[in-house]
Amino acid sequence: MTSCHEIKADAGVYQKPNKILLMGNPNVGKSVFFSHMTGVHVVSSNYAGTTVSYTEGEMKLGDRSYTLIDVPGTYSLEANSEAEAVAVSFMHSNPVAVLCVLDATNLERNIKLGLELQKYNVPIVYALNLIDVAKRHGVEINVNLLAQELGAPVIPTVAVKGEGLAEVQAELHKVLNETQNNCSHCASCLGCPKGSTEQDTWERAREITAKVRKKVDGQLSFLDRLGAAMLKPLTGLPLAILIIGLSLGVIVGGGKALRAVLLLPLVNRILVPFFRMIFSSFIPEGVLLNVLIGEYGIFVIGFEWIIALIFPYVFLFYIVFSFLEDSGFLPRLSVLFDNIMRKIGIQGGSVITILMGYGCAVPAIIGSRTATTQKERIIIATMVCFAVPCISQTGALISLFAGFSPLLLIIMILLSLAIMVTVSLVLGRVIKGKVDPMVLEIPNLLMPNPKAYAKKLMLRMKHFLMEAEVPMLFSVIIAALLKETGLLDLIAVYLEPLVSGWLGLPREAVIALILGIVRREMAVAPLLAIEGLTALQAFVGGTVALLYLPCISVFGVLTKEFSPKVALAMGLGTTVSAFIVAGLINQIAHLFI
Amino acid sequence: MALALREQEYKTELVDIYHAPDNLTYVVEDAPELGILKSLGIVKDAIVQKIMTYKLGGPVLLQVESCEIAISKDIAEKIIVRG
Numbered sequence: 001m002t003s004c005h006e007i008k009a010d011a012g013v014y015q016k017p018n019k020i021l022l023m024g025n026p027n028v029g030k031s032v033f034f035s036h037m038t039g040v041h042v043v044s045s046n047y048a049g050t051t052v053s054y055t056e057g058e059m060k061l062g063d064r065s066y067t068l069i070d071v072p073g074t075y076s077l078e079a080n081s082e083a084e085a086v087a088v089s090f091m092h093s094n095p096v097a098v099l100c101v102l103d104a105t106n107l108e109r110n111i112k113l114g115l116e117l118q119k120y121n122v123p124i125v126y127a128l129n130l131i132d133v134a135k136r137h138g139v140e141i142n143v144n145l146l147a148q149e150l151g152a153p154v155i156p157t158v159a160v161k162g163e164g165l166a167e168v169q170a171e172l173h174k175v176l177n178e179t180q181n182n183c184s185h186c187a188s189c190l191g192c193p194k195g196s197t198e199q200d201t202w203e204r205a206r207e208i209t210a211k212v213r214k215k216v217d218g219q220l221s222f223l224d225r226l227g228a229a230m231l232k233p234l235t236g237l238p239l240a241i242l243i244i245g246l247s248l249g250v251i252v253g254g255g256k257a258l259r260a261v262l263l264l265p266l267v268n269r270i271l272v273p274f275f276r277m278i279f280s281s282f283i284p285e286g287v288l289l290n291v292l293i294g295e296y297g298i299f300v301i302g303f304e305w306i307i308a309l310i311f312p313y314v315f316l317f318y319i320v321f322s323f324l325e326d327s328g329f330l331p332r333l334s335v336l337f338d339n340i341m342r343k344i345g346i347q348g349g350s351v352i353t354i355l356m357g358y359g360c361a362v363p364a365i366i367g368s369r370t371a372t373t374q375k376e377r378i379i380i381a382t383m384v385c386f387a388v389p390c391i392s393q394t395g396a397l398i399s400l401f402a403g404f405s406p407l408l409l410i411i412m413i414l415l416s417l418a419i420m421v422t423v424s425l426v427l428g429r430v431i432k433g434k435v436d437p438m439v440l441e442i443p444n445l446l447m448p449n450p451k452a453y454a455k456k457l458m459l460r461m462k463h464f465l466m467e468a469e470v471p472m473l474f475s476v477i478i479a480a481l482l483k484e485t486g487l488l489d490l491i492a493v494y495l496e497p498l499v500s501g502w503l504g505l506p507r508e509a510v511i512a513l514i515l516g517i518v519r520r521e522m523a524v525a526p527l528l529a530i531e532g533l534t535a536l537q538a539f540v541g542g543t544v545a546l547l548y549l550p551c552i553s554v555f556g557v558l559t560k561e562f563s564p565k566v567a568l569a570m571g572l573g574t575t576v577s578a579f580i581v582a583g584l585i586n587q588i589a590h591l592f593i
Numbered sequence: 594m595a596l597a598l599r600e601q602e603y604k605t606e607l608v609d610i611y612h613a614p615d616n617l618t619y620v621v622e623d624a625p626e627l628g629i630l631k632s633l634g635i636v637k638d639a640i641v642q643k644i645m646t647y648k649l650g651g652p653v654l655l656q657v658e659s660c661e662i663a664i665s666k667d668i669a670e671k672i673i674v675r676g
């Protein structure tokens with residue numbers, strides 16, 4: 001998800017002519033303006049800091065074309081953070097104009113940024129966005145007076161509904177055609193603050209806000225009231241449990257239903273027989289035919305595992321997660337759980353990153369960049385690598401436990417939570433440095449914009465198909481070759497003491513350990529094919545898989561985001577603990593059974 | 594004398610936002626030098642409304658203009674406000 005947001009090393013964009021900068025506080029809707037004006041889609045979410053770098057796109061105004069740059073959201077131009085440093089560099093790169101998006105519900109700090117921008121002497125058009133939300137909150141703004149105070153045009157907008165966007169573009173066009181910009185008339189303009197310190201700018205922002213803002217009777221919507229209820233522990237915790245329960249229901253129940261009703265019949269009755277018929281018509285019986293369509297054949301498990309086992313859960317996870325992300329629910333969860341997270345050594349904001357890990361560890365590890373210290377980043381990344389199963393693996397685990405009691409799944413969840421707490425507590429002591437306490441802005445609760453939501457879902461599924469399919473196919477081919485050529489039995493002999501002796505698993509389970517190196521769910525999928533597995537064996541196998549090596553893509557991202565040393569340490573730590581914990585469970589259980 | 598008394602009264606009203614009573618509006622007297630606090634407008638002389646404190650060492654919930662902001666206990670204890 002982050003690929004389109006990564007900071008590009010080449011500074012060429014700073015040299016581009018005819019740049020218009022799109023600037024404003026985080027989460028004011030800049031990405032919506034950008035998508036609308038350029039047609040380029042940006043992944044936006046309903047919490048601060050989605051755009052960690054800039055995106056550029058072409059915009060036509062009249063018969064001239066300009067490069068519109070979606071600069072990362074900033075609260076000021078003090079270069080307090082990486083995003084602000086990028087914003088300052090852009091202001092110094094000779095843009096022809098700035099489109100500054102102001103949030104009508106938080107006028108003071110938005111005007112403060114607006115005033116800071118004026119110091120660069122570039123023509124500015126202000127878009128006063130979210131005026132509908134401000135009205136609901138009982139705030140009315142005198143737009144003409146604001147324009148007069150700022151000494152620049154101000155256009156009221158409701159970007160998600162497309163209101164006012166055409167006027168903004170027309171105003172930009174007009175401003176660009178004026179030969180002189182407004183700021184050359186300092187004597188007659190009220191705009192700038194009197195002094196040059198940050199305190200002066202704040203004072204001027206407060207003064208303007210007080211002049212233009214009027215309190216009226218607001219009518220809080222159902223969502224506003226629900227958002228407030230979600231923040232109070234008494235109502236928020238039951239609501240959070242209800243929402244998480246519902247989400248799990250949709251993912252697990254929906255996934256199972258999709259699998260049973262649609263995908264398994266499709267695979268078993270149509271796809272596999274079709275390929276079996278084709279291949280057996282011209283390939284004689286033997287190893288080659290078995291590798292293609294035998295019990296573990298590429299065209300058998302390839303369809304079974306990827307289409308029927310993994311896909312439904314991944315699809316449903318992103319349907320639910322993207323919705324929660326855009327609605328503004330996740331930051332509320334962070335606030336409710338900050339006290340617990342703080343006790344285990346991290347902070348509430350990390351809840352979002354960890355939840356993302358239940359989809360896939362790769363975006364979660366990249367997303368851990370939002371952590372303000374390296375120590376917190378490593379703790380979160382380790383928690384995700386150790387005990388947060390990705391959705392593909394969860395799907396496989398659910399299918400594995402489906403034949404036994406649901407109790408197994410509950411114990412597995414508790415086990416993973418216990419491991420996460422242990423990891424955080426241990427690393428908190430071992431790693432030097434500190435974890436910054438939480439300061440979190442809570443966005444309004446809102447219904448996701450259907451278009452943006454659908455686009456985001458499509459991007460994520462496309463990403464999954466491109467990134468995950470290749471390693472999955474790769475492991476399917478390895479599985480087919482190992483099993484159907486008899487190589488597996490040879491390896492199994494060597495690993496028998498570990499697999500059968502210590503872990504108490506059948507010999508065939510060796511294949512899970514080999515494939516688990518490539519993809520996380522492949523450490524579970526082969527167990528599904530073993531007949532006569534006991535509940536204990538399923539649980540032990542599941543525990544190995546949960547704790548076992550993160551997949552190859554995770555290694556890649558750990559190496560890139562941290563270092564090869566960290567990736568190796570993580571691989572070693574997870575594998576050793578997988579065998580120790582799962583083996584102990586097996587041995588202890590045998591004392592009682 | 595009267596002035597000294599007034600000053601004392603004024604001083605006793607200073608309290609950190611974590612321990613300040615809920616549902617009241619305060620003026621920030623002093624806040625830690627943190628980029629994110631400055632960005633969100635929690636600076637000297639800013640007006641903030643305290644909504645609540647979460648139990649068990651949880652954060653405080655403040656409202657600055659229309660924006661709700663949760664601030665961890667460790668930082669909230671260092672934000673000094675005037676009633």
